[in-house]
Amino acid sequence: MSKEQKAIRSSGWKTDFLIGFPEGLLLLLFTTFLSQGLPITVQLFYTINTCIWVAGSLLVMITAFQASRGDTQHDESTLSPEEREKLEKLNISEPIIRNIADEMQKDAQQWEQTLRDEHVEERHFSFATALRSGLLTGIFFLIGGLLPFISYLRNENFAMAASGSVMITFLAMTVFSFIKSRLTSQSPIPIILRNLAYTGAVWLGAYVMLTIFR
Known part of the structure:
Protein backbone atom coordinates (compact mmCIF):
# COMPACT_ATOMS: atom_id res chain seq x y z
CA MET A 1 0.00 0.00 0.00
CA ASP A 71 -7.86 -1.83 1.49
CA THR A 72 -6.47 -0.06 -1.55
CA GLN A 73 -9.33 -1.30 -3.69
CA HIS A 74 -11.88 0.51 -1.54
CA ASP A 75 -9.74 3.58 -0.88
CA GLU A 76 -10.34 4.74 -4.44
CA SER A 77 -12.88 7.53 -4.76
CA THR A 78 -12.93 7.49 -8.56
CA LEU A 79 -13.38 4.83 -11.18
CA SER A 80 -9.94 3.46 -12.01
CA PRO A 81 -8.88 2.63 -15.58
CA GLU A 82 -8.81 -1.06 -14.66
CA GLU A 83 -12.37 -0.93 -13.32
CA ARG A 84 -13.53 1.00 -16.37
CA GLU A 85 -11.96 -1.63 -18.63
CA LYS A 86 -13.75 -4.41 -16.75
CA LEU A 87 -17.08 -2.62 -17.17
CA GLU A 88 -16.45 -2.12 -20.87
CA LYS A 89 -15.72 -5.82 -21.30
CA LEU A 90 -19.17 -6.50 -19.80
CA ASN A 91 -20.66 -4.48 -22.67
CA ILE A 92 -21.92 -1.78 -20.32
CA SER A 93 -22.68 1.40 -22.20
CA GLU A 94 -20.63 4.56 -21.77
CA PRO A 95 -23.49 6.60 -20.22
CA ILE A 96 -23.93 3.96 -17.51
CA ILE A 97 -20.18 3.88 -16.86
CA ARG A 98 -20.16 7.67 -16.53
CA ASN A 99 -23.09 7.46 -14.15
CA ILE A 100 -21.23 4.90 -12.01
CA ALA A 101 -18.17 7.17 -11.93
CA ASP A 102 -20.32 10.16 -10.92
CA GLU A 103 -22.00 8.20 -8.14
CA MET A 104 -18.61 7.05 -6.81
CA GLN A 105 -17.44 10.64 -6.75
CA LYS A 106 -20.60 11.77 -4.93
CA ASP A 107 -20.24 8.99 -2.38
CA ALA A 108 -16.61 9.95 -1.76
CA GLN A 109 -17.54 13.61 -1.23
CA GLN A 110 -20.39 12.65 1.11
CA TRP A 111 -18.05 10.38 3.07
CA GLU A 112 -15.48 13.16 3.43
CA GLN A 113 -18.19 15.50 4.70
CA THR A 114 -19.35 12.89 7.23
CA LEU A 115 -15.79 12.52 8.54
CA ARG A 116 -15.51 16.29 8.94
CA ASP A 117 -18.87 16.51 10.70
CA GLU A 118 -17.99 13.70 13.11
CA HIS A 119 -14.41 14.98 13.63
CA VAL A 120 -12.93 11.67 12.50
CA GLU A 121 -9.27 11.80 11.55
CA GLU A 122 -7.86 9.89 8.59
CA ARG A 123 -4.21 8.96 8.89
CA HIS A 124 -1.45 7.81 6.58
Missing part, protein backbone atom coordinates in the same frame (compact mmCIF):
# COMPACT_ATOMS: atom_id res chain seq x y z
CA SER A 2 1.23 3.49 -0.78
CA LYS A 3 1.97 5.49 2.35
CA GLU A 4 0.22 8.47 0.83
CA GLN A 5 -3.14 6.77 1.07
CA LYS A 6 -5.29 7.66 4.03
CA ALA A 7 -7.85 5.62 5.93
CA ILE A 8 -9.50 5.53 9.34
CA ARG A 9 -6.99 3.76 11.54
CA SER A 10 -6.52 2.84 15.17
CA SER A 11 -6.35 5.95 17.35
CA GLY A 12 -4.12 4.21 19.88
CA TRP A 13 -4.40 1.89 22.84
CA LYS A 14 -7.99 2.93 23.54
CA THR A 15 -9.21 1.53 20.22
CA ASP A 16 -7.13 -1.62 20.65
CA PHE A 17 -8.48 -2.11 24.19
CA LEU A 18 -12.11 -1.63 23.12
CA ILE A 19 -11.66 -4.27 20.41
CA GLY A 20 -9.39 -6.88 21.95
CA PHE A 21 -10.49 -7.10 25.59
CA PRO A 22 -14.20 -7.98 25.15
CA GLU A 23 -13.45 -10.44 22.35
CA GLY A 24 -11.08 -12.41 24.58
CA LEU A 25 -13.44 -12.18 27.54
CA LEU A 26 -16.48 -13.51 25.67
CA LEU A 27 -14.68 -16.14 23.60
CA LEU A 28 -13.05 -17.78 26.62
CA LEU A 29 -16.29 -17.53 28.61
CA PHE A 30 -17.96 -19.52 25.84
CA THR A 31 -15.26 -22.13 25.27
CA THR A 32 -14.43 -22.76 28.94
CA PHE A 33 -18.05 -23.03 30.06
CA LEU A 34 -18.89 -25.34 27.17
CA SER A 35 -15.88 -27.62 27.49
CA GLN A 36 -15.94 -27.90 31.31
CA GLY A 37 -19.17 -29.86 31.14
CA LEU A 38 -18.00 -32.27 28.44
CA PRO A 39 -16.56 -35.72 29.24
CA ILE A 40 -12.92 -34.76 28.72
CA THR A 41 -9.88 -34.94 30.97
CA VAL A 42 -8.65 -31.97 32.96
CA GLN A 43 -5.47 -31.83 30.90
CA LEU A 44 -7.39 -31.87 27.64
CA PHE A 45 -9.59 -29.04 28.92
CA TYR A 46 -6.53 -26.93 29.66
CA THR A 47 -4.93 -27.80 26.34
CA ILE A 48 -8.01 -26.97 24.26
CA ASN A 49 -8.70 -23.65 25.93
CA THR A 50 -5.05 -22.59 26.01
CA CYS A 51 -4.81 -23.24 22.27
CA ILE A 52 -8.01 -21.26 21.66
CA TRP A 53 -6.74 -18.44 23.89
CA VAL A 54 -3.39 -18.15 22.11
CA ALA A 55 -4.74 -18.77 18.60
CA GLY A 56 -7.48 -16.20 19.14
CA SER A 57 -4.93 -13.59 20.20
CA LEU A 58 -2.83 -14.26 17.10
CA LEU A 59 -5.93 -13.99 14.91
CA VAL A 60 -6.97 -10.62 16.34
CA MET A 61 -3.38 -9.38 16.02
CA ILE A 62 -3.39 -10.20 12.32
CA THR A 63 -6.89 -8.80 11.85
CA ALA A 64 -6.02 -5.53 13.60
CA PHE A 65 -2.84 -5.19 11.55
CA GLN A 66 -4.71 -5.80 8.30
CA ALA A 67 -7.41 -3.32 9.32
CA SER A 68 -4.74 -0.70 9.94
CA ARG A 69 -3.34 -1.32 6.48
CA GLY A 70 -6.72 -0.66 4.90
CA PHE A 125 -0.46 4.17 6.85
CA SER A 126 2.48 3.48 9.13
CA PHE A 127 3.88 -0.04 9.42
CA ALA A 128 5.12 0.59 12.97
CA THR A 129 1.75 1.96 14.08
CA ALA A 130 -0.12 -0.93 12.45
CA LEU A 131 2.21 -3.45 14.08
CA ARG A 132 1.81 -1.79 17.47
CA SER A 133 -1.96 -1.78 17.09
CA GLY A 134 -1.97 -5.47 16.24
CA LEU A 135 0.25 -6.37 19.20
CA LEU A 136 -1.77 -4.28 21.67
CA THR A 137 -5.06 -5.72 20.43
CA GLY A 138 -3.67 -9.21 20.90
CA ILE A 139 -2.40 -8.40 24.39
CA PHE A 140 -5.77 -6.98 25.44
CA PHE A 141 -7.39 -10.12 24.02
CA LEU A 142 -5.10 -12.26 26.18
CA ILE A 143 -5.94 -10.22 29.28
CA GLY A 144 -9.66 -10.44 28.59
CA GLY A 145 -9.47 -14.16 27.91
CA LEU A 146 -7.50 -14.84 31.06
CA LEU A 147 -10.28 -13.57 33.34
CA PRO A 148 -12.87 -16.32 32.66
CA PHE A 149 -10.08 -18.90 32.33
CA ILE A 150 -8.33 -18.14 35.62
CA SER A 151 -11.02 -19.74 37.80
CA TYR A 152 -10.36 -23.10 36.12
CA LEU A 153 -6.60 -22.68 36.51
CA ARG A 154 -7.05 -22.15 40.25
CA ASN A 155 -9.66 -24.84 40.86
CA GLU A 156 -9.91 -28.19 39.12
CA ASN A 157 -13.43 -28.66 40.49
CA PHE A 158 -14.88 -27.35 37.24
CA ALA A 159 -18.46 -27.10 38.53
CA MET A 160 -17.35 -24.58 41.14
CA ALA A 161 -14.87 -22.96 38.79
CA ALA A 162 -17.60 -22.44 36.17
CA SER A 163 -19.70 -20.41 38.61
CA GLY A 164 -16.71 -18.28 39.53
CA SER A 165 -15.79 -17.81 35.89
CA VAL A 166 -19.27 -16.57 34.98
CA MET A 167 -19.32 -14.15 37.91
CA ILE A 168 -15.88 -12.77 37.05
CA THR A 169 -16.89 -12.34 33.41
CA PHE A 170 -20.05 -10.40 34.20
CA LEU A 171 -18.16 -8.22 36.67
CA ALA A 172 -15.34 -7.62 34.18
CA MET A 173 -17.83 -6.74 31.44
CA THR A 174 -19.53 -4.24 33.76
CA VAL A 175 -16.20 -2.55 34.53
CA PHE A 176 -15.20 -2.63 30.86
CA SER A 177 -18.52 -1.07 29.84
CA PHE A 178 -18.07 1.75 32.33
CA ILE A 179 -14.53 2.40 31.07
CA LYS A 180 -15.81 2.33 27.48
CA SER A 181 -18.47 4.91 28.33
CA ARG A 182 -15.80 7.22 29.72
CA LEU A 183 -13.45 6.72 26.78
CA THR A 184 -16.22 7.35 24.25
CA SER A 185 -18.07 10.05 26.23
CA GLN A 186 -21.33 8.09 26.25
CA SER A 187 -23.90 7.42 28.94
CA PRO A 188 -22.72 4.37 30.93
CA ILE A 189 -26.08 2.73 31.67
CA PRO A 190 -27.06 1.84 28.05
CA ILE A 191 -23.56 0.52 27.32
CA ILE A 192 -23.47 -1.56 30.51
CA LEU A 193 -26.92 -3.04 29.90
CA ARG A 194 -26.16 -3.79 26.24
CA ASN A 195 -22.83 -5.48 26.98
CA LEU A 196 -24.28 -7.47 29.86
CA ALA A 197 -27.00 -8.65 27.48
CA TYR A 198 -24.29 -9.76 25.00
CA THR A 199 -22.48 -11.57 27.81
CA GLY A 200 -25.70 -13.26 28.91
CA ALA A 201 -26.38 -14.35 25.34
CA VAL A 202 -22.89 -15.88 25.04
CA TRP A 203 -23.31 -17.73 28.36
CA LEU A 204 -26.79 -18.93 27.36
CA GLY A 205 -25.47 -20.13 23.99
CA ALA A 206 -22.73 -22.13 25.72
CA TYR A 207 -25.26 -23.57 28.19
CA VAL A 208 -27.66 -24.63 25.43
CA MET A 209 -24.87 -26.25 23.39
CA LEU A 210 -23.64 -28.03 26.51
CA THR A 211 -27.07 -29.53 27.15
CA ILE A 212 -27.16 -30.73 23.53
CA PHE A 213 -23.67 -32.31 23.54
CA ARG A 214 -23.98 -34.00 26.92
Whole structure:
Protein backbone atom coordinates (compact mmCIF):
# COMPACT_ATOMS: atom_id res chain seq x y z
CA MET A 1 0.00 0.00 0.00
CA SER A 2 1.23 3.49 -0.78
CA LYS A 3 1.97 5.49 2.35
CA GLU A 4 0.22 8.47 0.83
CA GLN A 5 -3.14 6.77 1.07
CA LYS A 6 -5.29 7.66 4.03
CA ALA A 7 -7.85 5.62 5.93
CA ILE A 8 -9.50 5.53 9.34
CA ARG A 9 -6.99 3.76 11.54
CA SER A 10 -6.52 2.84 15.17
CA SER A 11 -6.35 5.95 17.35
CA GLY A 12 -4.12 4.21 19.88
CA TRP A 13 -4.40 1.89 22.84
CA LYS A 14 -7.99 2.93 23.54
CA THR A 15 -9.21 1.53 20.22
CA ASP A 16 -7.13 -1.62 20.65
CA PHE A 17 -8.48 -2.11 24.19
CA LEU A 18 -12.11 -1.63 23.12
CA ILE A 19 -11.66 -4.27 20.41
CA GLY A 20 -9.39 -6.88 21.95
CA PHE A 21 -10.49 -7.10 25.59
CA PRO A 22 -14.20 -7.98 25.15
CA GLU A 23 -13.45 -10.44 22.35
CA GLY A 24 -11.08 -12.41 24.58
CA LEU A 25 -13.44 -12.18 27.54
CA LEU A 26 -16.48 -13.51 25.67
CA LEU A 27 -14.68 -16.14 23.60
CA LEU A 28 -13.05 -17.78 26.62
CA LEU A 29 -16.29 -17.53 28.61
CA PHE A 30 -17.96 -19.52 25.84
CA THR A 31 -15.26 -22.13 25.27
CA THR A 32 -14.43 -22.76 28.94
CA PHE A 33 -18.05 -23.03 30.06
CA LEU A 34 -18.89 -25.34 27.17
CA SER A 35 -15.88 -27.62 27.49
CA GLN A 36 -15.94 -27.90 31.31
CA GLY A 37 -19.17 -29.86 31.14
CA LEU A 38 -18.00 -32.27 28.44
CA PRO A 39 -16.56 -35.72 29.24
CA ILE A 40 -12.92 -34.76 28.72
CA THR A 41 -9.88 -34.94 30.97
CA VAL A 42 -8.65 -31.97 32.96
CA GLN A 43 -5.47 -31.83 30.90
CA LEU A 44 -7.39 -31.87 27.64
CA PHE A 45 -9.59 -29.04 28.92
CA TYR A 46 -6.53 -26.93 29.66
CA THR A 47 -4.93 -27.80 26.34
CA ILE A 48 -8.01 -26.97 24.26
CA ASN A 49 -8.70 -23.65 25.93
CA THR A 50 -5.05 -22.59 26.01
CA CYS A 51 -4.81 -23.24 22.27
CA ILE A 52 -8.01 -21.26 21.66
CA TRP A 53 -6.74 -18.44 23.89
CA VAL A 54 -3.39 -18.15 22.11
CA ALA A 55 -4.74 -18.77 18.60
CA GLY A 56 -7.48 -16.20 19.14
CA SER A 57 -4.93 -13.59 20.20
CA LEU A 58 -2.83 -14.26 17.10
CA LEU A 59 -5.93 -13.99 14.91
CA VAL A 60 -6.97 -10.62 16.34
CA MET A 61 -3.38 -9.38 16.02
CA ILE A 62 -3.39 -10.20 12.32
CA THR A 63 -6.89 -8.80 11.85
CA ALA A 64 -6.02 -5.53 13.60
CA PHE A 65 -2.84 -5.19 11.55
CA GLN A 66 -4.71 -5.80 8.30
CA ALA A 67 -7.41 -3.32 9.32
CA SER A 68 -4.74 -0.70 9.94
CA ARG A 69 -3.34 -1.32 6.48
CA GLY A 70 -6.72 -0.66 4.90
CA ASP A 71 -7.86 -1.83 1.49
CA THR A 72 -6.47 -0.06 -1.55
CA GLN A 73 -9.33 -1.30 -3.69
CA HIS A 74 -11.88 0.51 -1.54
CA ASP A 75 -9.74 3.58 -0.88
CA GLU A 76 -10.34 4.74 -4.44
CA SER A 77 -12.88 7.53 -4.76
CA THR A 78 -12.93 7.49 -8.56
CA LEU A 79 -13.38 4.83 -11.18
CA SER A 80 -9.94 3.46 -12.01
CA PRO A 81 -8.88 2.63 -15.58
CA GLU A 82 -8.81 -1.06 -14.66
CA GLU A 83 -12.37 -0.93 -13.32
CA ARG A 84 -13.53 1.00 -16.37
CA GLU A 85 -11.96 -1.63 -18.63
CA LYS A 86 -13.75 -4.41 -16.75
CA LEU A 87 -17.08 -2.62 -17.17
CA GLU A 88 -16.45 -2.12 -20.87
CA LYS A 89 -15.72 -5.82 -21.30
CA LEU A 90 -19.17 -6.50 -19.80
CA ASN A 91 -20.66 -4.48 -22.67
CA ILE A 92 -21.92 -1.78 -20.32
CA SER A 93 -22.68 1.40 -22.20
CA GLU A 94 -20.63 4.56 -21.77
CA PRO A 95 -23.49 6.60 -20.22
CA ILE A 96 -23.93 3.96 -17.51
CA ILE A 97 -20.18 3.88 -16.86
CA ARG A 98 -20.16 7.67 -16.53
CA ASN A 99 -23.09 7.46 -14.15
CA ILE A 100 -21.23 4.90 -12.01
CA ALA A 101 -18.17 7.17 -11.93
CA ASP A 102 -20.32 10.16 -10.92
CA GLU A 103 -22.00 8.20 -8.14
CA MET A 104 -18.61 7.05 -6.81
CA GLN A 105 -17.44 10.64 -6.75
CA LYS A 106 -20.60 11.77 -4.93
CA ASP A 107 -20.24 8.99 -2.38
CA ALA A 108 -16.61 9.95 -1.76
CA GLN A 109 -17.54 13.61 -1.23
CA GLN A 110 -20.39 12.65 1.11
CA TRP A 111 -18.05 10.38 3.07
CA GLU A 112 -15.48 13.16 3.43
CA GLN A 113 -18.19 15.50 4.70
CA THR A 114 -19.35 12.89 7.23
CA LEU A 115 -15.79 12.52 8.54
CA ARG A 116 -15.51 16.29 8.94
CA ASP A 117 -18.87 16.51 10.70
CA GLU A 118 -17.99 13.70 13.11
CA HIS A 119 -14.41 14.98 13.63
CA VAL A 120 -12.93 11.67 12.50
CA GLU A 121 -9.27 11.80 11.55
CA GLU A 122 -7.86 9.89 8.59
CA ARG A 123 -4.21 8.96 8.89
CA HIS A 124 -1.45 7.81 6.58
CA PHE A 125 -0.46 4.17 6.85
CA SER A 126 2.48 3.48 9.13
CA PHE A 127 3.88 -0.04 9.42
CA ALA A 128 5.12 0.59 12.97
CA THR A 129 1.75 1.96 14.08
CA ALA A 130 -0.12 -0.93 12.45
CA LEU A 131 2.21 -3.45 14.08
CA ARG A 132 1.81 -1.79 17.47
CA SER A 133 -1.96 -1.78 17.09
CA GLY A 134 -1.97 -5.47 16.24
CA LEU A 135 0.25 -6.37 19.20
CA LEU A 136 -1.77 -4.28 21.67
CA THR A 137 -5.06 -5.72 20.43
CA GLY A 138 -3.67 -9.21 20.90
CA ILE A 139 -2.40 -8.40 24.39
CA PHE A 140 -5.77 -6.98 25.44
CA PHE A 141 -7.39 -10.12 24.02
CA LEU A 142 -5.10 -12.26 26.18
CA ILE A 143 -5.94 -10.22 29.28
CA GLY A 144 -9.66 -10.44 28.59
CA GLY A 145 -9.47 -14.16 27.91
CA LEU A 146 -7.50 -14.84 31.06
CA LEU A 147 -10.28 -13.57 33.34
CA PRO A 148 -12.87 -16.32 32.66
CA PHE A 149 -10.08 -18.90 32.33
CA ILE A 150 -8.33 -18.14 35.62
CA SER A 151 -11.02 -19.74 37.80
CA TYR A 152 -10.36 -23.10 36.12
CA LEU A 153 -6.60 -22.68 36.51
CA ARG A 154 -7.05 -22.15 40.25
CA ASN A 155 -9.66 -24.84 40.86
CA GLU A 156 -9.91 -28.19 39.12
CA ASN A 157 -13.43 -28.66 40.49
CA PHE A 158 -14.88 -27.35 37.24
CA ALA A 159 -18.46 -27.10 38.53
CA MET A 160 -17.35 -24.58 41.14
CA ALA A 161 -14.87 -22.96 38.79
CA ALA A 162 -17.60 -22.44 36.17
CA SER A 163 -19.70 -20.41 38.61
CA GLY A 164 -16.71 -18.28 39.53
CA SER A 165 -15.79 -17.81 35.89
CA VAL A 166 -19.27 -16.57 34.98
CA MET A 167 -19.32 -14.15 37.91
CA ILE A 168 -15.88 -12.77 37.05
CA THR A 169 -16.89 -12.34 33.41
CA PHE A 170 -20.05 -10.40 34.20
CA LEU A 171 -18.16 -8.22 36.67
CA ALA A 172 -15.34 -7.62 34.18
CA MET A 173 -17.83 -6.74 31.44
CA THR A 174 -19.53 -4.24 33.76
CA VAL A 175 -16.20 -2.55 34.53
CA PHE A 176 -15.20 -2.63 30.86
CA SER A 177 -18.52 -1.07 29.84
CA PHE A 178 -18.07 1.75 32.33
CA ILE A 179 -14.53 2.40 31.07
CA LYS A 180 -15.81 2.33 27.48
CA SER A 181 -18.47 4.91 28.33
CA ARG A 182 -15.80 7.22 29.72
CA LEU A 183 -13.45 6.72 26.78
CA THR A 184 -16.22 7.35 24.25
CA SER A 185 -18.07 10.05 26.23
CA GLN A 186 -21.33 8.09 26.25
CA SER A 187 -23.90 7.42 28.94
CA PRO A 188 -22.72 4.37 30.93
CA ILE A 189 -26.08 2.73 31.67
CA PRO A 190 -27.06 1.84 28.05
CA ILE A 191 -23.56 0.52 27.32
CA ILE A 192 -23.47 -1.56 30.51
CA LEU A 193 -26.92 -3.04 29.90
CA ARG A 194 -26.16 -3.79 26.24
CA ASN A 195 -22.83 -5.48 26.98
CA LEU A 196 -24.28 -7.47 29.86
CA ALA A 197 -27.00 -8.65 27.48
CA TYR A 198 -24.29 -9.76 25.00
CA THR A 199 -22.48 -11.57 27.81
CA GLY A 200 -25.70 -13.26 28.91
CA ALA A 201 -26.38 -14.35 25.34
CA VAL A 202 -22.89 -15.88 25.04
CA TRP A 203 -23.31 -17.73 28.36
CA LEU A 204 -26.79 -18.93 27.36
CA GLY A 205 -25.47 -20.13 23.99
CA ALA A 206 -22.73 -22.13 25.72
CA TYR A 207 -25.26 -23.57 28.19
CA VAL A 208 -27.66 -24.63 25.43
CA MET A 209 -24.87 -26.25 23.39
CA LEU A 210 -23.64 -28.03 26.51
CA THR A 211 -27.07 -29.53 27.15
CA ILE A 212 -27.16 -30.73 23.53
CA PHE A 213 -23.67 -32.31 23.54
CA ARG A 214 -23.98 -34.00 26.92
